[in-house]
Amino acid sequence: MIEAIHTPVRFSELIDRAAQGTQNEIRKSTLGHHVALEELWEVWEECRHANWDGYDALPVEQETYHRAYTLIESLPLGFPRPSVGAEPDGHLTLEWYKSQRRTLSISVDPDGFLHYAGLFGPSKKFGTLVFFGTAPNELIQLVREI
């Protein structure tokens, strides 16, 4: 008790850590991020070497893997789970798919850019976003529009 009174900073750190731990457990156990992160790992394992597709594909770099990992982790609680893939230019892809005309794919590159293209029924959208470490609001909105 006396120790707690004289170390308020340590007490608040404990509270913060406990809250984060609970949040992470919720995220992993019920919201599909854990599954997506496992799939990310499997794709990276398969595509981290040069020529992984037999057509001179570039290897998916560790930096690309880390950015995709961070992006998935930063998705909001309850967000739809993406499917993970890779492109021959070494980018990792996250795809949200409902039908052939309702789909969105994001390419994560090693330089901090997210290139997206999506079909929203009769319309389509594409562009490039900068990734600052959390899922951009534009991305969140695009997935909700599918």
Added chain:
Amino acid sequence: MLDPANIPPVSRDELLARFVISSNHIRGSNNTVKPDAFIPHPRLELSLTRHLAATEDELWKEGERVATIRSKTLYGRADVLAEAFEAEDLTVEAKPILENPNHADAINWPADKAQQKMKATEIASKSHFVPSPS
């Protein structure tokens, strides 16, 4: 397969095949092909095989050859009409090679990645996945 001495130009109503040798290019949920399979690399061209004058057996043999020399598994092929590429302002050129007189390339891809993805997404949406029989 086509006669190597007499290769006609690709017409817009021709069926083309893109062999799929990466498992993460297929959606397991409904056996459709992701746009990832249609991203051009390392050059701005996409390798295809024309169905014209080819039997199913010949097509699969070509797919197996492509997979085998790359030590990969042939999962299937994505069939799509040439007009799907033309609708994206791409050109499909007959580019016969010694091993495959039916070989063609889709060219005129933009350098911008997002634009490439958009074209690949449209083309993939019009494709039909045929699983490998083996």
